[in-house]
Amino acid sequence: MTGGRVGYIYLPDTGNLGFIAFNRYFYSQTDKEGLVIDERFNDGGHAANSIIDTLAQPLLNYWAPREGPDYATPFGAVFGPKAMIINEYAGSGGDAMPFYFRERGIGPLVGKRTWGGLVGIGGEPLLMDGGYVTAPSFAAFSKEGKWIIENEGVPPDYEVEFTPALVVQGHDPQLEKAVELVLEALKNNPPKKTARPAYPIRN
Numbered sequence: 001m002t003g004g005r006v007g008y009i010y011l012p013d014t015g016n017l018g019f020i021a022f023n024r025y026f027y028s029q030t031d032k033e034g035l036v037i038d039e040r041f042n043d044g045g046h047a048a049n050s051i052i053d054t055l056a057q058p059l060l061n062y063w064a065p066r067e068g069p070d071y072a073t074p075f076g077a078v079f080g081p082k083a084m085i086i087n088e089y090a091g092s093g094g095d096a097m098p099f100y101f102r103e104r105g106i107g108p109l110v111g112k113r114t115w116g117g118l119v120g121i122g123g124e125p126l127l128m129d130g131g132y133v134t135a136p137s138f139a140a141f142s143k144e145g146k147w148i149i150e151n152e153g154v155p156p157d158y159e160v161e162f163t164p165a166l167v168v169q170g171h172d173p174q175l176e177k178a179v180e181l182v183l184e185a186l187k188n189n190p191p192k193k194t195a196r197p198a199y200p201i202r203n
Contacts, residue, residue, distance in 0.1 A: 024036025
């Protein structure tokens with residue numbers, strides 16, 4: 001869809017599988033100009049702010065090695081535009097992730113409002129039959145002092161239906177919109193790389 005310019009990462013949850021997927025697919029695509037992060041159907045797990053921190057890394061400086069091309073700090077990073085795809089089946093950590101993505105100003109959210117289940121559970125007592133008991137343990141509130149996300153979810157910036165008619169025709173309208181937004185951002189603000197300056201004469 002992008003001629004190799006934009007990378008794609010799918011995050012099935014914000015637990016072990018999600019962290020494995022992120023580490024595998026983010027660091028192998030740091031040569032891309034932009035990214036689409038797909039967290040539809042995200043089963044949750046943790047508040048994955050470390051993934052958000054990695055996505056939000058700003059460029060700090062370049063390095064000029066004696067041999068080979070210049071490289072940047074941070075080394076494992078994509079500095080270009082990003083978009084995240086969300087849907088009504090992403091919840092818990094899958095609610096928190098797009099909330100953090102928006103809070104950090106990383107890029108637009110595309111798709112449908114997440115399902116809104118961010119009251120977490122913890123310390124589940126085990127029962128004799130191998131089952132366990134859960135109870136609400138913690139809830140999220142904003143920097144402004146308001147309860148957030150529970151029973152509301154996180155709304156998209158661009159609401160796009162995943163319509164069966166288009167899907168059977170081989171389309172993914174939410175993915176297509178996310179790619180369109182990243183390509184548009186690349187067009188409006190092309191990636192710039194600072195040229196290596198002339199070496200100073202120190203004698």
